[in-house]
Structures are given as structure tokens and as C-alpha cells.
């Protein structure tokens with residue numbers, strides 16, 4: 001089964017495409033005969049990425065958090081290819097800080113990891129709807145935005161906002177008469193990309209994309225990827241435990257609370 005938005009001749013706009021998951025997605029879709037618009041911060045890195053593709057591409061060096069640059073990107077993509085069938089909001093910045101980090105770090109991370117997806121949807125979706133063709137919006141979330149492990153508060157908040165936003169977007173699209181666009185949430189497992197050292201527990205970006213594409217094609221909204229250490233069953237138990245904090249009146253993040261950690265482990 002193939003999704004028409006992923007057919008030969010369709011066009012994908014991918015942010016964070018110079019590296020990691022974005023680049024592996026660009027390579028897989030280019031190999032299928034799609035045109036690719038690669039978006040990232042650095043022109044040299046983009047050109048190196050584009051050189052690994054099989055087909056037509058357009059490189060845009062820009063900051064995804066810049067509203068004017070996003071509008072110009074939508075113009076440029078339509079001018080070059082005349083259509084956009086897949087928008088993948090995938091660029092992210094990682095701030096390791098806790099909640100007491102600077103407000104500048106809070107704002108910047110929110111703008112790149114969350115607001116950029118809202119800006120891009122506003123710039124691209126009206127034209128995708130007007131084209132009347134099937135289309136896809138794919139937002140890259142994180143397990144940290146679902147189970148909220150302690151530590152990277154800012155990153156977790158941005159990814160949980162993106163999850164809520166993407167769920168609402170898909171609900172709205174599903175209830176729009178005649179709409180052939182759908183939104184999806186990609187939730188990578190541990191994937192060996194730019195910031196990560198080699199690790200037997202991680203998947204390669206190509207493995208992740210091979211897992212993601214058939215699920216996207218069959219219409220899954222949540223595409224929650226395992227890795228070499230975390231199985232889908234383990235993810236299911238972790239997500240159910242996090243929801244159980246509310247249902248069972250446990251403290252938040254009880255999985256990491258001394259009174260509860262052993263009970264979670266005993267269940268696993």
C-alpha cells in the first residue's frame with residue numbers, strides 16, 4: 001500500500017534535513033522519486049546533504065523560527081516544484097537545562113521545537129488544502145513529551161506542546177469535509193544522530209525511517225518507534241504508568257520516585 005503523497009513526483013519539505021532523521025527521510029523519499037526541499041541552518045551542510053539524494057532538490061538555509069523565512073520558504077517551494085505534498089516539521093534544538101534555565105533558552109527552544117511547526121502549518125496548509133490532493137503533515141515529537149522524564153524540562157515541554165498541537169490539528173483535519181490532508185506524530189526511539197555517540201542501544205536514522213514509512217502510509221497517527229533496548233511493549237507500559245499517575249493519584253513522574261520506582265519495575 002502506498003500513500004499518494006509519497007508517490008514518485010510528489011514533493012516533501014523537511015526541516016532539520018541536513019542531518020540525522022531529517023536527512024534519512026529525505027534520502028528515502030528521494031529514492032522513491034520525490035522532490036525534496038531541504039531546510040536547515042547551514043548552507044554548506046545542506047549542499048552536502050543534497051549531494052546524497054537521487055533526485056531533484058532545493059536547499060534553504062534558514063531558521064525555522066523566523067516567520068518571514070517560513071513564508072518565503074513556502075513561496076520558494078511552490079515556485080520550484082509547483083506543489084507540496086508532505087511537510088515534515090523535524091528541526092529541533094536541544095537545551096539540557098532545567099526549569100531554572102534562562103528565559104532566553106526557554107523562549108528559543110519553544111520557538112524552534114514548537115512554534116516553528118505552527119508557523120509552517122499556517123504557511124503550507126492553506127495551499128495544500130486548496131490543491132485538493134492527499135497530503136501529510138508529519139511532526140517529530142519525542143517520548144520525553146509523553147512520559148516526561150526528569151531533567152530536560154524545557155525540551156520535554158516543547159515536545160509535549162507539539163504532541164497536543166498535532167493531535168488537535170489531526171482532529172480538525174479529520175472533521176473538515178472533503179479534506180485529504182492528515183497530520184501525524186513521529187516519536188523516535190533512541191536514534192544515533194548528530195549529537196549521539198555510537199551506542200548498541202540506538203537505531204540508525206535509516207532504520208527509523210524504514211520503520212516509520214509503512215506506518216505513515218497506512219495512516220497511523222502515533223508512530224512510536226522502538227530501538228535496540230526499548231520494545232513497543234516497554235513503551236506501552238511506560239505510557240500507561242504515566243497516565244496511571246493521574247488515575248491512581250500517585251505523584252507526577254512517580255516512575256522516578258523512590259516510593260514507586262520498584263513497583264513500576266516489578267510490573268515491567
Ligand SMILES: NC(=O)c1ccc[n+]([C@@H]2O[C@H](COP(=O)([O-])OP(=O)(O)OC[C@H]3O[C@@H](n4cnc5c(N)ncnc54)[C@H](O)[C@@H]3O)[C@@H](O)[C@H]2O)c1
Nearest residue numbers: 016019020021040041063064090091092140190191193194
Ligand atoms: N535522535 C534521537 O534519539 C531523537 C529522539 C527523540 C526525538 N528526536 C527528534 O528528532 C528530530 C530530529 O533530530 P535528530 O535526532 O535527527 O538530530 P540532528 O541534530 O541530527 O538533526 C536536527 C537538525 O535540525 C537542525 N536545526 C536545529 N535548529 C534549527 C533551526 N532553528 N532552523 C533550522 N534547522 C535547525 C540542526 O541543524 C540539525 O541538522 C528532532 O525533532 C528531535 O527532537 C530525536
